[in-house]
Amino acid sequence: MTSTPAHNPPDSGETAYFGYRRVAAADKGLLVREHFDTVAAHYDLMNTLLSFGLHHLWKRTAIKMLGLKPGDRVLDVCGGTGDLALLAARKVGRRGRIVIYDINRAMLVTGRPKIARSPLAPRIDWLQGDAERLSCPDAAFDAAMVGFGIRNLTHPEKGFQEMHRVLAPGGRLMCLEFSQPTWAWFRWLYDLYSFYFMPLAGKIMVGSWQAYTYLPESIRMFARPQELSAVLEEIGFAQVRFRRLTNGIAAVHVGVKTP
Numbered sequence: 577m578t579s580t581p582a583h584n585p586p587d588s589g590e591t592a593y594f595g596y597r598r599v600a601a602a603d604k605g606l607l608v609r610e611h612f613d614t615v616a617a618h619y620d621l622m623n624t625l626l627s628f629g630l631h632h633l634w635k636r637t638a639i640k641m642l643g644l645k646p647g648d649r650v651l652d653v654c655g656g657t658g659d660l661a662l663l664a665a666r667k668v669g670r671r672g673r674i675v676i677y678d679i680n681r682a683m684l685v686t687g688r689p690k691i692a693r694s695p696l697a698p699r700i701d702w703l704q705g706d707a708e709r710l711s712c713p714d715a716a717f718d719a720a721m722v723g724f725g726i727r728n729l730t731h732p733e734k735g736f737q738e739m740h741r742v743l744a745p746g747g748r749l750m751c752l753e754f755s756q757p758t759w760a761w762f763r764w765l766y767d768l769y770s771f772y773f774m775p776l777a778g779k780i781m782v783g784s785w786q787a788y789t790y791l792p793e794s795i796r797m798f799a800r801p802q803e804l805s806a807v808l809e810e811i812g813f814a815q816v817r818f819r820r821l822t823n824g825i826a827a828v829h830v831g832v833k834t835p
């Protein structure tokens with residue numbers, strides 16, 4: 577198995593990690609965009625295959641924890657092909673609105689037909705842009721969520737600060753992200769699966785081994801749930817709590833912007 581660099585290493589501000597590779601911070605965004613250009617067309621299928629369908633359950637649990645209400649305005653940061661947006665659209669009713677916000681055009685384009693086929697489509701809009709500089713006014717949303725996206729940012733804390741800025745006082749945040757199993761034997765199996773089987777599946781399905789080494793590497797480099805809670809509290813979110821899913825393969829954090 578590939579050896580992991582120091583977990584969650586300090587960032588000098590000029591460099592960032594792309595998987596296990598230390599790169600110039602200015603280059604990470606481009607590498608991430610190229611990665612999602614490569615995987616976009618098969619993104620939904622690969623998610624379902626590689627997680628044995630579990631990502632649907634994780635997303636449902638995460639949306640439940642966000643506690644959406646009819647009429648809510650929701651920002652889906654790094655929204656990609658729109659799975660979370662569709663689940664949220666069901667909860668917010670006719671008066672509610674969801675904005676899918678993503679930097680990658682190929683991911684948005686891949687998700688569009690799925691959303692267009694849904695009767696919930698009129699509640700969903702798209703915006704292309706960088707999560708570290710949201711092109712949305714202050715206090716414009718009742719809820720903001722990010723699913724499997726924050727670890728791709730060059731500065732994840734900037735993404736959270738931006739989500740905090742665009743939330744109205746009392747607005748709710750949800751972050752669903754990969755983490756690591758808590759049982760040692762399960763972690764060992766999961767490592768084996770994610771460092772060997774996932775890249776192989778990537779090679780077969782999208783023609784790139786590298787595309788699916790970035791996934792497990794970036795997961796290992798991301799903050800552990802307790803660390804992420806501390807980051808959210810530091811930014812100004814209150815009532816922060818998290819729940820591990822499937823022994824910690826994923827974790828959902830929620831918090832509230834204090835009024």
Ligand SMILES: C[S@@+](CC[C@H](N)C(=O)[O-])C[C@H]1O[C@@H](n2cnc3c(N)ncnc32)[C@H](O)[C@@H]1O
Nearest residue numbers: 654655656678679680683706707723724725728
């Ligand atoms: C793993 S996908 C998650 C998609 C979707 N949220 C889901 O749960 O299936 C991560 C998404 O983050 C987007 N992304 C990465 N960096 C971004 C950035 N700086 N700003 C906005 N979106 C970004 C990618 O384009 C990609 O669509």
